Amino acid sequence: MPILGELFAWLEGVRGQVLPKSPMGEAIGYALNHKAALLRYTEQGFLEIDNNASERGEKTIAIGRGNWLFFGSEGGGATAAILFSLTETCKGLGVEPWAYLRDVLDRVSTHPASRIEELLPDRWEAIRRGREGATPARGLDVSAEAPDPRTEPGARGP
Secondary structure, three states, X not given: OHHHHXXXXXXXXXXXXXXXXXXXXXXXXHHHXXXXXXXXXXXXXXXXXXXXXXXXXXXXXXXHOOOOOOOOOHHHHHHHHHHHHHHHHHHHHOOOHHHHHHHHHHHOOOOOHHHHHHHOHXXXXXXXXXXXXXXXXXXXXXXXXXXXXXXXXXXXOO
């Protein structure tokens, strides 16, 4: 990426012209010290340029923090973390979280243990849609059947 190369060359040049402990000096130092991480998305095509999706997922927790100040126990906090993880995964896959949880909790006790992976959100949605005669939803793993919403018109995005 020529533009990023120029940016880092400029940062190297400017570094000696500012005080290291000034806000600008600290910003330049941070960028140069984390150059490899800041450029990684240009080398690995599956990486996003930002972490907005995870920040959006954390927003739910931050907004409710006052309501959830005490989970009652460490186990309650672990349970909440699992539920947050499941609901955010569902949202990312375009699966309605409460329909998923309701169905899985109804079926988990009678579902064969050898096929427990069918209850994961990406596979659950594909199986459910298969029963309805629709195409499977786009999952976390990239398969030949999963449409890429950036290249295929009408495909569902995360």
